Every structure is written in C-alpha cells, then in structure tokens.
Amino acid sequence: MLSLKKKRRIQLLIILGVFLIIATALIGYAMKDGIQYFRSPSQIVLNPPSSNERFRLGGLVKEDSWVKGDKHQFLVTDNSKDIKVTYRGILPDLFREGQGVIATGYFKDGLFEAIEILAKHDENYIPKEVMETLKDQGVYKPSS
Amino acid sequence: MIVEFGHLALIIAFCASVFLIVVPTIGLRYRWINFTNLASPLTISQFLFTLISFLILMSAFVRSDFSVKLVAKNSHTLKPLLYKISGTWGNHEGSMLLWVLILTFFGFLVACFGQSLRHDFKVKVLIIQSTIAAFFYAFILFTSNPFERYSIPPFNGLGLNPLLQDPGLAFHPPFLYLGYVGLSMSFSFAIAALIEGKVDSVWARWVRPWTLIAWIFLTIGIALGSWWAYYELGWGGWWFWDPVENASFMPWLISAALVHSAIVLEKREILKSWTVLLAILAFSFSLLGTFIVRSGIITSVHAFASDPTRGIFILLILVVATGGGLMLFAIRSRDLSSRQSFSVVSRESALIVNNLLLVVSAFVVLIGTLWPLFSDLVFEKRVSVGAPYFNIAFTPFFVAISMVLPVGAMLAWKRAKLNQTVFSLWPALILGVALGAIVWGFQTGGRILGPVGVSLATWLICGALTDIWVRARGNTVTKRISRLIRGHRSDFGKCVAHCGLGIIIFGISAITAWETEDIRIVSPGEKYSMGQYELQFLGVRQYQNQNFMTTQGEFRVDKDGEFFGSLLPEKRFYPVAGIWTTEAAIDQSLLRDLYIVLGEAQDDGKWTVRTYVKPFAIWIWLGALCMALGGILSISDRRFRFSAGSKKVL
Numbered sequence: 001m002l003s004l005k006k007k008r009r010i011q012l013l014i015i016l017g018v019f020l021i022i023a024t025a026l027i028g029y030a031m032k033d034g035i036q037y038f039r040s041p042s043q044i045v046l047n048p049p050s051s052n053e054r055f056r057l058g059g060l061v062k063e064d065s066w067v068k069g070d071k072h073q074f075l076v077t078d079n080s081k082d083i084k085v086t087y088r089g090i091l092p093d094l095f096r097e098g099q100g101v102i103a104t105g106y107f108k109d110g111l112f113e114a115i116e117i118l119a120k121h122d123e124n125y126i127p128k129e130v131m132e133t134l135k136d137q138g139v140y141k142p143s144s
Numbered sequence: 145m146i147v148e149f150g151h152l153a154l155i156i157a158f159c160a161s162v163f164l165i166v167v168p169t170i171g172l173r174y175r176w177i178n179f180t181n182l183a184s185p186l187t188i189s190q191f192l193f194t195l196i197s198f199l200i201l202m203s204a205f206v207r208s209d210f211s212v213k214l215v216a217k218n219s220h221t222l223k224p225l226l227y228k229i230s231g232t233w234g235n236h237e238g239s240m241l242l243w244v245l246i247l248t249f250f251g252f253l254v255a256c257f258g259q260s261l262r263h264d265f266k267v268k269v270l271i272i273q274s275t276i277a278a279f280f281y282a283f284i285l286f287t288s289n290p291f292e293r294y295s296i297p298p299f300n301g302l303g304l305n306p307l308l309q310d311p312g313l314a315f316h317p318p319f320l321y322l323g324y325v326g327l328s329m330s331f332s333f334a335i336a337a338l339i340e341g342k343v344d345s346v347w348a349r350w351v352r353p354w355t356l357i358a359w360i361f362l363t364i365g366i367a368l369g370s371w372w373a374y375y376e377l378g379w380g381g382w383w384f385w386d387p388v389e390n391a392s393f394m395p396w397l398i399s400a401a402l403v404h405s406a407i408v409l410e411k412r413e414i415l416k417s418w419t420v421l422l423a424i425l426a427f428s429f430s431l432l433g434t435f436i437v438r439s440g441i442i443t444s445v446h447a448f449a450s451d452p453t454r455g456i457f458i459l460l461i462l463v464v465a466t467g468g469g470l471m472l473f474a475i476r477s478r479d480l481s482s483r484q485s486f487s488v489v490s491r492e493s494a495l496i497v498n499n500l501l502l503v504v505s506a507f508v509v510l511i512g513t514l515w516p517l518f519s520d521l522v523f524e525k526r527v528s529v530g531a532p533y534f535n536i537a538f539t540p541f542f543v544a545i546s547m548v549l550p551v552g553a554m555l556a557w558k559r560a561k562l563n564q565t566v567f568s569l570w571p572a573l574i575l576g577v578a579l580g581a582i583v584w585g586f587q588t589g590g591r592i593l594g595p596v597g598v599s600l601a602t603w604l605i606c607g608a609l610t611d612i613w614v615r616a617r618g619n620t621v622t623k624r625i626s627r628l629i630r631g632h633r634s635d636f637g638k639c640v641a642h643c644g645l646g647i648i649i650f651g652i653s654a655i656t657a658w659e660t661e662d663i664r665i666v667s668p669g670e671k672y673s674m675g676q677y678e679l680q681f682l683g684v685r686q687y688q689n690q691n692f693m694t695t696q697g698e699f700r701v702d703k704d705g706e707f708f709g710s711l712l713p714e715k716r717f718y719p720v721a722g723i724w725t726t727e728a729a730i731d732q733s734l735l736r737d738l739y740i741v742l743g744e745a746q747d748d749g750k751w752t753v754r755t756y757v758k759p760f761a762i763w764i765w766l767g768a769l770c771m772a773l774g775g776i777l778s779i780s781d782r783r784f785r786f787s788a789g790s791k792k793v794l
Contacts (some may be wrong), residue, residue: 004485005485008485008486011488012496015496015497015500016500019500019501019504020504020507022540023504023507023508023537023541026508026536026537026540027508027511027512027533027537029536029537030512030532030533030534030535030536030537031515031529031533033532033533033536034512034529034530034531034532034533034534034536034537035515035527035528035529035530035533036527036528036529036530037525037526037527038526038527038528054530056528068744068746068747069665069746070663070664070665070752088663089663089754090378090663090726090741090743090744090752090754091743091744093378093715093723093724093725093726094723094724104530132526
C-alpha cells in the first residue's frame with residue numbers, strides 16, 4: 001500500500017503528464033497554422049510557394065513603384081528580384097519607398113496578396129530578416 | 145558638472161552593492177554580527193545613490209541638457225514637460241537605470257520594514273537582491289552608460305519617438321518594471337529559503353504580498369500597453385501575440401500561479417518546493433522578457449533599434465540567475481518536505497490544477513515566442529509564429545481554467561464535498577448556459593466564440609458572487625449583507641479579481657466575434673453607413689501644435705436620423721523626427737466603440753478611411769482594472785500586513 005503522500009505525488013505527475021501531452025499536441029497542431037515562413041523575393045521566384053500557404057515576404061519597397069488607392073500596389077525587392085504586392089487597407093505610417101517592409105499574405109498567380117503589412121515604431125529599424133536577406137544579396141551596407 | 149555627479153552616484157551604488165555581497169557574507173560565515181549589520185544600511189545607501197543618479201538624469205532631460213548624448217538623442221526643447229520626464233525611461237540606457245532603481249527600492253523596503261524577519265534570513269535576502277543589482281549596475285556602467293557626454297553639444301535634440309509621446313505609454317514602462325522587478329523579491333526570498341533549507345507559512349506570508357504587488361503592477365502595465373496599442377497604433381488591434389507582448393505576459397501567468405500556490409503554502413504548509421520553484425521561474429521569465437525586449441533578437445512589431453551585443457550581457461544575467469537558482473533548487477529542494485495530506489476533492493487539488501494549467505499555458509506561449517529563434521539556429525529557416533498559433537494552442541487552457549475556477553474556488557480545504565459545492569453553483573451554471581444559448585440564438589450564423597465567451601463570463605462572475613454570498617453565512621438577507629460588509633477584504637479581492645477575469649473573457653470574445661470593419665475611399669461630403677450609424681466625411685483641416693502639425697478629418701455621425709456626434713481622426717507630422725503618426729478617433733461607450741482611422745490622402749482630395757464598430761471593447765481593460773483592484777483589495781487585508789502574526793521564526 002502506497003502512502004497517501006506518494007499517491008498524491010503520482011496523481012500529480014499523471015495530471016501534469018496529461019496536460020503536457022495535450023499541450024504538445026495542441027502546439028503541434030497550432031504550429032501548422034501559426035508558423036509563417038519568411039521568404040525573400042529571390043526565394044519566391046526560385047521556388048514559388050503554393051497559393052494557400054500564408055507566409056511573410058520581406059525586402060525593400062522599390063522606389064517609384066507605389067501606386068496608391070484603396071488597393072495599394074507596390075514592388076518588394078531584394079535588389080535582385082521584384083515581387084508585386086497588393087494590399088487593401090491603410091498602410092502603416094512608416095511605410096515608405098526605399099524602406100524595409102514585411103508583408104504577410106499569399107502568393108497567387110505571380111502576385112502577392114498581403115493581408116498585413118508590418119510596421120515598426122522606429123524609423124531607423126530594418127527588420128532582422130530583411131537585413132539578412134539584403135546581406136545575402138550583398139547589397140546591405142550598414143549605416144553609421 | 146552635475147551630470148558627472150549622477151555618474152559618480154551610480155558608481156558608488158555599484159561599489160555599495162559589491163561591498164554588500166562580500167562583507168555580510170563573511171559576517172554570516174564567521175557569525176560576526178558587526179559585518180552582517182551592515183547589510184541594511186548598505187542597501188539603503190544603494191537605493192539613495194541610485195535615486196540621486198536617476199533624478200540627475202531626469203533633471204538633464206527636463207533642462208534639455210544636450211551635452212548629454214542620451215538627452216540629445218531622445219529629447220527636444222519643444223517637447224511637452226511630461227514627455228521630457230518620460231523620455232528619461234523611453235530609451236535603453238534610462239530604462240535600465242529605472243530597472244535597477246526599482247530593484248534597489250524593493251531591497252530598501254525590506255531593509256526598512258523587515259523587522260519581523262529573522263536577522264540572518266533578512267541579510268541573506270539583501271545579499272541576493274544586491275547580487276542581482278550588482279550585475280545590472282555593471283551592465284549599465286560598462287555597456288550602456290546614460291551619462292555619456294558630447295564634447296561639442298548639439299544645438300537641439302533629436303526628439304522622442306512620437307509614438308511614445310502619449311500619456312498611456314509614458315507610464316507603461318514604470319508599471320511593467322515595477323512588476324518585473326517586484327518578482328526579484330520573491331526570487332531572493334526563494335533562494336534565501338533554499339540556502340537555509342526551510343520554508344514555512346511565515347515565508348509564504350512574506351512572499352505572497354510581494355508577488356501580489358508585482359502581479360498587480362504587471363496587470364496594469366500590460367493593460368496600459370495594450371490600451372496604447374489599441375488607440376495609438378491605429379490598427380484597431382489590442383493584442384498581437386508579439387514577442388515583446390508575450391515577454392510581459394509569461395511572467396504574468398507564472399506570477400498568477402505563484403500568488404495561488406503561496407496561498408496553499410501559507411494555509412496548509414504544503415507545495416513548498418513547488419512554490420519555491422515558481423518563485424525562481426517567475427523572475428527568470430522577467431529576465432527573459434528583459435532579454436527579448438532589450439536584445440531585439442526576435443523580430444517584433446515593437447522592436448526599437450536595439451543592440452544585440454547588449455543582449456548577451458542580459459543573457460548572461462539570465463543564465464546565472466536561472467541556472468544558479470535551479471541548481472540550488474535541485475540540491476536543496478529535498479529538504480522542503482511537508483507532512484500534511486489532502487483529499488483529491490479539496491481546495492488544495494483545485495489550486496494545484498490551476499497552477500498546472502497556468503504554467504502549461506505559459507509554456508505554450510514560451511514555445512511560440514522562442515520558436516523563431518530555435519528554427520533559425522537549428523533548421524536555419526526564418527519563420528515567425530503568428531496569432532493563429534497562440535489562438536489555437538493557448539485558448540483551450542484558459543477555457544479550462546475558467547471552467548474549473550468557480551468550483552475550485554469554493555471547495556473546502558483538506559477534504560471537500562463536491563456535490564455540496566456544485567449544488568450552490570447550479571444557478572450560476574444554468575444562467576451561464578442560458579445566456580450563451582440566447583446569444584447564440586440571436587446571432588444566427590456568427591462565430592461560436594461569442595456565445596461561449598458569454599457563457600464562460602457569466603459562469604465566472606456569478607460563480608465568484610455565489611462564493612462570497614455563501615461565505616457570508618446567515619439566515620436572513622440583511623444578516624448576510626451585514627456580514628458581507630464586515631467580511632475579509634481578501635475575500636472581496638478574490639471575488640473582484642475572478643469577476644475581472646470573467647469581464648476580460650467576455651470583452652475578448654465579443655470584440656473578436658462581433659467586430660465589423662469597413663474600408664473605403666471617401667470624398668468630402670460623402671456619406672456611408674456602418675451598422676446603425678450614418679457617417680459623413682466633412683473634410684480635413686490643418687493646424688499647428690506645439691511640436692507637431694496635424695491634419696484633422698471631421699466626421700459627422702448620425703444615429704436613427706439624428707445627430708449623434710463628431711469624430712476627429714488625425715494624421716500628425718512631427719517635423720523633428722520626420723515621422724507621421726495616426727491618431728484614431730474613438731467614440732467609446734460600454735456597449736461599443738466607434739473607431740475611425742484616417743488613411744492616406746489620394747490625389748483628388750479623397751481620403752482612405754477605415755471604420756470599425758467594436759462591441760464591448762472597453763470591457764477588456766475594465767476587466768484588467770478589476771483584476772488589479774482585486775489584487776489591491778487582497779493586499780489591503782489586515783491579515784496580510786507584513787507584521788501581522790509573523791513571529792520572528794523565519
């Protein structure tokens with residue numbers, strides 16, 4: 001016969017185990033929807049993702065490519081390849097041509113439909129992923 | 145000259161902290177009372193010198209002394225006074241100084257008001273607190289000195305990021321830091337208890353209010369941040385599951401668990417090692433939060449240009465504190481055994497389930513937050529984890545917590561009768577299900593989230609009220625009410641805090657399920673309708689303010705054919721920083737928020753406009769306020785005054 005204390009401890013471990021299993025299962029399930037890959041324009045051109053995959057596109061907003069409207073159009077570039085992006089909504093205040101941008105959305109028929117444009121609170125900030133993409137392309141020059 | 149005194153004061157405080165680590169430790173080892181007696185005065189002087197240093201930095205901001213690099217980079221003569229002051233902590237260096245100021249302030253409180261603590265124990269707590277402080281002093285002095293000077297001061301400063309020029313955000317960092325750093329107290333107490341190998345109800349009686357204070361500040365701090373994001377960013381969102389937000393949410397979850405497990409320890413002298421472990425974890429999560437925010441290692445919406453090399457130093461502190469704490473725990477926790485037992489159906493079990501759910505949900509958030517880092521390092525794939533992950537993986541645990549909470553909160557200690565508790569909760573359950581069903585019937589085809597939220601919220605709130613009603617035993621209604629009024633404040637606190645959770649759950653599910661949104665391009669004079677409201681865009685006008693220029697749109701709102709009000713969303717331009725910001729116009733009421741954002745100007749005088757109707761939005765923050773209020777009521781209970789009933793036994 002186990003002592004009451006031991007019994008409690010075993011029950012506790014079983015409950016904890018059950019919770020952890022549920023949590024792991026939920027995490028695994030949720031990751032399918034929640035994980036968004038980060039892709040640069042060159043990666044998309046090289047290996048286009050399927051049209052129902054939600055992912056993040058990062059790069060620079062190409063100069064003179066922004067067409068305003070209730071549906072915005074602009075090009076996102078990594079100075080090697082460009083991707084045309086459309087976005088219906090109000091762009092963040094720090095959205096500017098020549099600046100870094102991260103857009104979340106779907107790639108359909110050669111067009112990236114953004115559902116969210118990531119803004120930063122800081123005008124000097126370049127998203128880490130964008131910076132690395134630009135470094136990969138050899139165009140990033142750290143400013144003083 | 146005075147700025148150099150600030151620097152000097154900081155160096156003195158650093159020396160005091162090192163001195164405090166060395167001397168009383170030797171005193172403890174050889175039982176030299178003269179040495180251990182130094183702990184309190186050293187802690188107090190540490191606090192005073194840090195305070196002097198902080199005030200000098202603040203005065204540099206107020207005086208706009210641009211020979212100080214930090215002031216020149218973050219302030220401007222044209223800025224309103226409030227934001228000159230809040231500019232002190234609106235940057236990396238200043239915020240770290242604020243952090244260490246609060247850290248020493250908590251040490252100061254123990255030194256001054258800890259007479260009821262046993263001398264040796266108090267000294268140990270102060271030594272540990274001072275060790276943490278020493279690391280942060282070194283961090284500030286060697287990597288982020290706020291008092292650095294320019295040899296040639298610039299004519300004017302660069303100004304504070306305009307988005308931060310907001311009353312909500314001016315006080316957001318101090319509150320959050322009071323929460324983060326408040327958990328250092330529980331940590332120091334836990335480590336000291338592990339060193340002594342002894343934890344008892346008196347220990348819990350000390351740890352609980354500290355944790356509760358930290359938790360209250362965290363609650364308010366998080367609510368302020370979310371409130372700011374809601375009306376200042378102009379995206380209409382209030383929580384983005386962003387790494388920086390999660391960084392404050394994880395310590396909140398763990399400290400909520402700690403507050404509850406400390407109750408069990410205090411009342412029943414069980415869960416000793418678990419409570420100590422939670423105390424270590426809670427502060428570790430605070431440090432992890434500081435690390436995530438300050439290093440900018442994970443891409444975040446809220447990331448400010450940050451410096452990864454500084455992150456390494458905080459990471460070092462995190463590893464030392466967590467690693468050291470957990471190692472000590474592994475070695476010593478075996479001494480913390482308890483003799484009490486309890487039945488499966490009892491308050492103890494209920495609180496254990498609460499704790500496990502809170503900790504596991506924090507774990508889920510942790511995985512989601514750190515996954516991008518992990519994926520980058522291990523798989524070399526750049527990913528981000530978005531809101532869908534958290535909605536799916538986190539929500540079930542909070543639904544589970546809400547379902548068991550009212551029952552668990554009413555179970556008796558030791559051995560409870562389940563059917564007795566369930567019997568008194570029948571009305572709450574029936575009301576909850578009925579309201580949910582009615583809402584479901586009315587909304588035809590909407591998301592199931594709304595009715596579920598209504599049910600859970602009703603269940604929680606009525607459950608909390610039932611609890612306090614049953615507690616005030618009495619035959620007649622008047623007798624019960626008079627007992628209720630004279631009842632313990634902590635019982636009220638529990639009721640209010642749990643109601644707050646219900647209110648938040650209702651607000652969140654209502655806004656998520658029933659929000660409506662409209663985006664269009666309007667020309668001046670154009671009308672459009674939004675639900676029961678008729679809106680008309682009258683045009684824009686421009687004017688100059690103290691430190692910004694604004695373009696203000698005017699909207700006339702009609703309801704049922706009658707004039708209802710005007711809404712004035714703005715776009716502001718801050719010339720100093722060269723930044724545009726969006727000021728949403730929000731008409732707020734208990735039932736719904738009408739939220740208008742002005743977008744870009746089109747070429748032909750038209751404007752993009754985004755309009756939302758957000759039902760019950762304000763309930764989210766009212767709920768948070770309720771939770772904090774519950775905590776305050778609880779802490780004001782006479783039974784938890786630091787001195788009350790705690791003999792010099794610790």
